[in-house]
Amino acid sequence: MARRHGGYDYDTVPGGYDPQGPRGPGRFRQRLAALRSPRIGEARDFFTALFDFRFDVPVATRLIRGLYAVIIALAALWALGIVIGGFSSGVVSGLIALLIVAPLVFVALTAGGRIALELVVVLFRIGDDLREIRNRPRR
Secondary structure, three states: OOOEEOOOOOOHOOOOOOOOOOOHHHHHHHHHHHHHHHHHHHHHHHHHHHOOOOOOOOOOOHHHHHHHHHHHHHHHHHHHHHHHHHHHOHHHHHHHHHHHHHHHHHHHHHHHHHHHHHHHHHHHHHHHHHHHHHOOOOO
């Protein structure tokens, strides 16, 4: 079982237990290095893939999270517009827009965007699997 202190698992720390505690000076440097190195590598890999003229590495799968955030923001703005339009027509239509129409539109747009993005991810995974099958040694 992992030893925990303050929500931190010491068995996952390289070298085991940290005698200075979770907020010791050595712990800060380790956390800072863990935060920096993967993200810098990911950014470098992203720009390398972006300017890859052979199209060996797909870029779209790396943009999916950002596109999903944009879809959610646009759906929220659309729902807000529906609520504002409803209240500009009257109080009753505003309440109907606020309680019924806007949430349904938000959920429908978010679900539709999510489904579309998942289809893109599935297509890229199919391509990766086909590439693996093609590169397997023949029996």
